[in-house]
Amino acid sequence: QSALTQPPSASGSxxxxxxxxxxxxxxxxxxxxYVSWYQQHPGKAPKLMIYEVSKRPSGVPxxxxxxxxxxxxxxxxxxxxxxxxxxxxxxxxxxxxxxFGTGTKVTVL
Amino acid sequence: QVQxxxxxxxxxxxxxxxxxxxxxxxxxxxxxxxxxxxxxxxPSRGLExxxxxxxxxxxxxxxxxxxxxxxxxxxxxxxxQFSLQLNSVTPEDTAVYYCAxxxxxxxxxxxxxTMVTVSS
Numbered sequence: 001q002s003a004l005t006q007p008p009s010a011s012g013s014x015x016x017x018x019x020x021x022x023x024x025x026x027x028x029x030x031x032x033x034y035v036s037w038y039q040q041h042p043g044k045a046p047k048l049m050i051y052e053v054s055k056r057p058s059g060v061p062x063x064x065x066x067x068x069x070x071x072x073x074x075x076x077x078x079x080x081x082x083x084x085x086x087x088x089x090x091x092x093x094x095x096x097x098x099x100f101g102t103g104t105k106v107t108v109l
Numbered sequence: 110q111v112q113x114x115x116x117x118x119x120x121x122x123x124x125x126x127x128x129x130x131x132x133x134x135x136x137x138x139x140x141x142x143x144x145x146x147x148x149x150x151x152p153s154r155g156l157e158x159x160x161x162x163x164x165x166x167x168x169x170x171x172x173x174x175x176x177x178x179x180x181x182x183x184x185x186x187x188x189x190q191f192s193l194q195l196n197s198v199t200p201e202d203t204a205v206y207y208c209a210x211x212x213x214x215x216x217x218x219x220x221x222x223t224m225v226t227v228s229s
Contacts, residue, residue: 001174003155034214045207045222046156051215089156093214096171098146100156 004101011107020104022073022090030071034093037075111135113220127195131208138184139164144211147193151204198227
């Protein structure tokens with residue numbers, strides 16, 4: 001199972017929006033509505049931000065949103081804040097296994 | 110709230126077995142709606158799902174193809190925990206290892222992570 005493809009980096013100024021893509025195949029992203037997104041700060045465990053493509057767990061700000069089209073999922077962070085600077089990873093269920101994305105470092109300028 | 114507490118050695122010799130345990134509080138390993146996973150992270154391999162155990166009237170396991178011949182994940186209902194055993198380790202297995210709980214096909218609770226180094 002190959003890793004999902006994400007851009008290595010993305011950036012935006014405070015208050016702006018940034019969108020991160022996550023490209024897989026019909027065996028993972030395209031085959032299931034079970035894409036999730038994780039935020040990871042240095043030295044910390046990942047934190048779930050989005051599940052089932054576009055749903056937010058309790059406590060996650062509505063500035064975070066997710067979507068999917070075909071084999072590509074996207075995470076959008078609107079109204080960027082300093083604390084959003086982190087690494088972001090997508091993940092997809094792939095039929096009795098899971099695959100992660102390569103990760104995107106988001107920088108708040 | 111649900112918490113996962115990891116334990117195990119941080120240094121393993123090449124060819125030996127890596128063993129980690131994840132103790133669960135606030136939930137049960139026999140939950141009919143959760144899965145219990147091991148995931149690792151290294152600079153060279155990124156985040157890598159290793160496998161899971163889960164209970165749906167009976168116990169099931171799934172493992173990543175990359176480690177399938179070397180991995181065992183076992184639940185321990187008496188201690189409400191689950192474990193990872195990875196045999197015949199090499200320096201390539203050096204990573205931060207996380208246990209995690211899944212619900213709705215997402216990892217909603219993570220352990221704190223254990224840095225495991227494979228070195229003689």
